[in-house]
Amino acid sequence: MDNEKKFEKLEPIRVKELDDILGVPFKVLDDGFVRVVDYLGSDQSIVQAARVSYGKGTKQVSQDRGLIRYLLRHHHTTPFEMCEIKLHIRIPMDAWRQWIRHRTANVNEYSTRYSLAIDSAQTTSPDRWRMQSSDNKQGSSGFFDIETGKQMSEDEKFLHDKAREIYNKRVEQGVAREQARKDLPLSTYTEAYWKIDLHNLLHFLKLRMEKNAQLEIREYANKIGYEIVKKWVPIAWEAFEEYVLTSKEFSGFELQLISLLANGKKEEAKQQALDYGWIKYKENGELKFNMERWEFENKLNELQIEIPW
């Protein structure tokens, strides 16, 4: 930050890979899409902003890739806020209800007060009806057989048709659009412009690409991640995969156990789990369920480390 330096005229920062797909819709679900309307910044802008902050201090991690990875790894989030993207989204209202909970974004949604509701609702093909997960209160697991699915899809179609018929009838009779829409199904498509900075977009993707996120919104998140962000800021995206998507956190206590296990001290680890209250037995000698322990066991399984109890 040399106050003697002369500033040169700048050119806007453009990313060819993203310019190539500007405006092109990526299909999601049966009738949804996401498309990039415009954007500001690139990997280079992250670096540029960081160098403003750290001044000469950034010489230490002087390569751009190293710097971006460092920033992301250490949660230095503000340089990522210096990139911004504007998307046009077509999405069922049900998924949009979740989406809109992310507050740090700018939104212009299609208004069904001003205009007629979009004449499209998300439909489910017979092989896509999902069963309630038994071990995850909010999830689903597996699909119904086609026969059952067919009947479900027929019911769905009946309901969509009826709802639209009644909506159209109301509008024709002159009911105010703001009231006519009141019984449209949540599956009705809506559209919106959605503008967000890269830091908050990555946070959105972290939550919505996660395996516990609802399938519908996850499909949007994956499309945005792999088709858009990856092209836009390839270095930041690579860091995001490494430090967020595939990373894991361990609590203070879990770290103690990892330390013991990596040093071959299984018995000590078990004893600590016992002292900590993780290991309790039923009268019949079975291990009682403990959620914190169970989550740790899952992590050990993924790391292929033997569970010590």
Add this chain to the structure above:
Amino acid sequence: MDNEKKFEKLEPIRVKELDDILGVPFKVLDDGFVRVVDYLGSDQSIVQAARVSYGKGTKQVSQDRGLIRYLLRHHHTTPFEMCEIKLHIRIPMDAWRQWIRHRTANVNEYSTRYSLAIDSAQTTSPDRWRMQSSDNKQGSSGFFDIETGKQMSEDEKFLHDKAREIYNKRVEQGVAREQARKDLPLSTYTEAYWKIDLHNLLHFLKLRMEKNAQLEIREYANKIGYEIVKKWVPIAWEAFEEYVLTSKEFSGFELQLISLLANGKKEEAKQQALDYGWIKYKENGELKFNMERWEFENKLNELQIEIPW
């Protein structure tokens, strides 16, 4: 702000009128409500915060009422942010979709991924079906006759019953709740805890008590305003009525016209409107519609000032 002063132990600031209704639901629509769960601060807290900011400077407007009115009138918003309220709301999803667009609030909404959807949808009695407004694209004006309304209410009931029947069937068959809910009508009730500071609440009320706001959300806003905020911070509320609810803005050009009109110079005012482009005639001599002029005429009408053209 005397750095020598000794701080005394504080008591929490409580407002008796609000404590008296803590937890009590105020009914809205056919099956909705708002109730206060908890709050922080009072009129006194606004004053307290302003005095931190302005220090001895606040002696000038030393009375609390005068100070609060001054702050609100001059958009000194931060002292109003020092009060916070937490509401429990039951509301149709359709109205909630609008509500949630106000981003500066904390929200915990009832999840239909985890739990069964609330078994209630907003119903419309035969005399409450509204006609599309002709001069306001997003509004409604007047009600349908009872006979027409009866048929509409029957269609509504049919649709609610069918949608619920299919929802229940899906759940019974084991469809994941997150998917089963996809065709619930927008009129289905949801519940939420909603926490917001007083400044942002007043902004919400300004927009949602306005006559162009949709009737359903306006009923919630009015209940919150007159039953809750008025009890909680009576001085701020009085100022809000004076400086926001009943106030008007005039543009630079409108002010020029007002100045002329108040000085009896109607012809000059007309000439200025002509020069400004507000007054144009059709071939048949009729005045062309001009929205900016029309809005100004409406203001003049409300002020009972004669339109000079």
Add this chain to the structure above:
Amino acid sequence: MDNEKKFEKLEPIRVKELDDILGVPFKVLDDGFVRVVDYLGSDQSIVQAARVSYGKGTKQVSQDRGLIRYLLRHHHTTPFEMCEIKLHIRIPMDAWRQWIRHRTANVNEYSTRYSLAIDSAQTTSPDRWRMQSSDNKQGSSGFFDIETGKQMSEDEKFLHDKAREIYNKRVEQGVAREQARKDLPLSTYTEAYWKIDLHNLLHFLKLRMEKNAQLEIREYANKIGYEIVKKWVPIAWEAFEEYVLTSKEFSGFELQLISLLANGKKEEAKQQALDYGWIKYKENGELKFNMERWEFENKLNELQIEIPW
């Protein structure tokens, strides 16, 4: 919003007038500047976003200029959030302390923990020392004579030199930069990247171009407004001047008085002011000061309407 329509590939929206000055610093104060680093959107983007929201409803106000003016006049703020700008600012820390209070922006500030403090502090020329305003607790009015000013500027220089000397000495002796900086004067320059959407930028400008804003920050705001925003979004800027910069608000009670005055009813207006508590007399017959009445009188003066009491 036609779900049949084919989307065409988009080109990024660029504004030639702004591209022409990209990166060029506009000087502010003795050693500060603002320069545009990059931006997203234009007047056209505001219209584009509004048309997503209102769909066919926007045909009514179909011309772009009319639509933008309508949106701004009616506080439909979200389409303005669809434009974003990134500035590079060099500013004394004292003014930056005020600036940073605007929370809805992204910031990367030069860090004096990582790097040496910028070797420049804002200096005051002998003719720019301002006198404390007597009727405005936070303002200034008029300048000191040159002789007094000279002495003040000498004291200023002495202090700057001493502070820098001690800072340099600490750094040379190896004091941590984060501690060495602790006694730098508030006038020391800092730099930052500051990114904000157009709606929030206009709000910032409204507050900081106002005559009560501190002179130093006002100079930045004016430069941003007239040199940058006016080039970037000329239609929105024109509307902002008309509906914000030159507009006035009148409270419910003030409107009653305006109505009476415009109809020649001065006595009634005076009587209402009396009943409202605005008019009270001291024992000696003089009118007591009342701030609300005084502010209204100021507005009447600006409108060249005679004060009726």
Add this chain to the structure above:
Amino acid sequence: MDNEKKFEKLEPIRVKELDDILGVPFKVLDDGFVRVVDYLGSDQSIVQAARVSYGKGTKQVSQDRGLIRYLLRHHHTTPFEMCEIKLHIRIPMDAWRQWIRHRTANVNEYSTRYSLAIDSAQTTSPDRWRMQSSDNKQGSSGFFDIETGKQMSEDEKFLHDKAREIYNKRVEQGVAREQARKDLPLSTYTEAYWKIDLHNLLHFLKLRMEKNAQLEIREYANKIGYEIVKKWVPIAWEAFEEYVLTSKEFSGFELQLISLLANGKKEEAKQQALDYGWIKYKENGELKFNMERWEFENKLNELQIEIPW
């Protein structure tokens, strides 16, 4: 969420341990403090909000402590936003400059435009002058000897006295306060009311209790954490210590290495690090510095796991 249930009147939620210290200042630095002005909510409110969200789904983790720990561990942040606290802080402007960068809070700061600047600046005792860290660009490590410190403290006192003398002189001569303050040292104390929800407060504490945070702000953060938050929401605090303060993250690649090391496969781990580019040698055979590898080595050291290369 039973729509048949009757709501009972509520009592405000109070926490005795926090009520006991309401208004009591905790001293920080030589002349600073933090004190609780008021608050809203408790551990119980977190649970209450979560139960609104998850409805009957929360029976699974039915105990309050288990639920709060679950929420914090899984970054379900919204229930923590349902608690709010208002603090009164006295702090040097230099530390406040960092503090205020946390945007999700409400602030009323003492204004030196309206009032005279607080007559106190943070002083450093001779044994508290810190040396610049050599391996951390932004940190400090170790203290200067007393003799050197004495001279530094004398310079500091000289500068404080001069700055205050000139400030006072300006004020006496009638310089506007907004201008007179321009050369006050950054160490000058300011005061503010600061209101924030528990989620954002914990995020603030995470960043500012961290060992790389500047010592001055860290002392405030520690005081807030251990003296205030711990009393206010003891269960959430315990979870915060376990899942945030003492936790660690491992990237996807680091997890691969941990997995190998815990299974005794040191050679394979080394080979992977080689393939990944972490291990490179200088011409003289020495291992080249690699920041990512170095950070991982630090984690292994803390876990007492042997470094495999």
